[in-house]
Amino acid sequence: MTSQTPNNSEVIIHVQDLSIYYSAFRAVKNVNLEILRNKITAIIGPSGCGKSTVLRSFNRMNDFVQGAHIEGKILFHGQDIYDPAIDPVQVRQMIGMVFQRPNPFPKSIYENIAWGARINGYKGNMDDLVENTLQSAALWDEVKNDLKKSALALSGGQQQRLCIARALAVKPEIILMDEPCSALDPIATLKIEDLMRTLSEKYTIIIVTHNMQQAGRASDYTAFFTMDDDRAGLMVEYGDTSQIFTRPRDKRTEDYITGRFG
Numbered sequence: 061m062t063s064q065t066p067n068n069s070e071v072i073i074h075v076q077d078l079s080i081y082y083s084a085f086r087a088v089k090n091v092n093l094e095i096l097r098n099k100i101t102a103i104i105g106p107s108g109c110g111k112s113t114v115l116r117s118f119n120r121m122n123d124f125v126q127g128a129h130i131e132g133k134i135l136f137h138g139q140d141i142y143d144p145a146i147d148p149v150q151v152r153q154m155i156g157m158v159f160q161r162p163n164p165f166p167k168s169i170y171e172n173i174a175w176g177a178r179i180n181g182y183k184g185n186m187d188d189l190v191e192n193t194l195q196s197a198a199l200w201d202e203v204k205n206d207l208k209k210s211a212l213a214l215s216g217g218q219q220q221r222l223c224i225a226r227a228l229a230v231k232p233e234i235i236l237m238d239e240p241c242s243a244l245d246p247i248a249t250l251k252i253e254d255l256m257r258t259l260s261e262k263y264t265i266i267i268v269t270h271n272m273q274q275a276g277r278a279s280d281y282t283a284f285f286t287m288d289d290d291r292a293g294l295m296v297e298y299g300d301t302s303q304i305f306t307r308p309r310d311k312r313t314e315d316y317i318t319g320r321f322g
């Protein structure tokens with residue numbers, strides 16, 4: 061691994077020799093990566109190189125895919141999240157996820173936030189929680205008079221910010237974002253990118269994106285993945301986003317970011 065991570069930042073996730081399989085097929089191999097706290101890390105690379113697979117392994121979403129399993133370790137604050145003693149539900153509470161297509165529940169805006177919190181046993185003032193998380197997701201001003209309205213009546217960008225608010229409501233430390241803007245127009249996309257920057261003051265964000273301008277604009281660190289001859293994804297290079305985009309060390313990274321491949 062080519063790592064430029066400054067050693068004064070706290071590592072929140074250590075990925076050690078990670079390989080991920082779908083039954084016998086090794087989709088990702090031998091990844092070593094350190095994710096830094098309160099930073100935005102982008103995972104980029106050509107289609108099929110395993111970006112989503114890696115992202116989903118960080119909160120055990122691959123557990124839902126029959127035959128999916130990993131080798132190696134993913135340590136969250138030094139704790140192996142695949143240790144049999146660990147409850148995957150708790151992992152997903154601490155490491156939340158936002159998906160490609162906004163997927164609010166077919167319920168009111170209010171209930172989209174309150175539901176997860178209630179299931180998690182939240183005992184505080186629900187109105188305050190709803191307001192605070194909608195504020196954190198930069199959505200409050202747009203919806204404060206419509207909290208009883210269906211979430212499905214919101215625009216795509218608003219729905220995605222609601223999904224971010226919903227993820228925040230259960231107090232995670234990390235937010236995984238899998239192509240969160242691919243269904244959004246450019247203005248809604250920029251709003252989400254601004255929001256990511258604000259959220260990184262309190263949270264750690266890992267984003268998979270096809271959009272290289274987005275990775276360049278919105279992330280602090282970038283991991284570039286590609287596919288090997290055996291179709292397994294591997295990490296080619298990882299470092300400061302400006303270095304990856306202006307002075308890539310590996311020819312494969314350079315070819316990808318200059319558009320010669322991918």
Ligand SMILES: Nc1ncnc2c1ncn2[C@@H]1O[C@H](COP(=O)(O)OP(=O)(O)OP(=O)(O)O)[C@@H](O)[C@H]1O
Nearest residue numbers: 082087105106107108109110111112113114125293
């Ligand atoms: N549920 C699954 N079952 C079997 N194979 C899968 C599954 N999900 C992904 N794969 C395979 O794993 C490899 C990596 O897929 P993944 O979706 O992680 O790549 P990606 O880089 O995120 O792709 P894209 O940019 O197109 O979304 C591909 O070969 C894909 O076909």
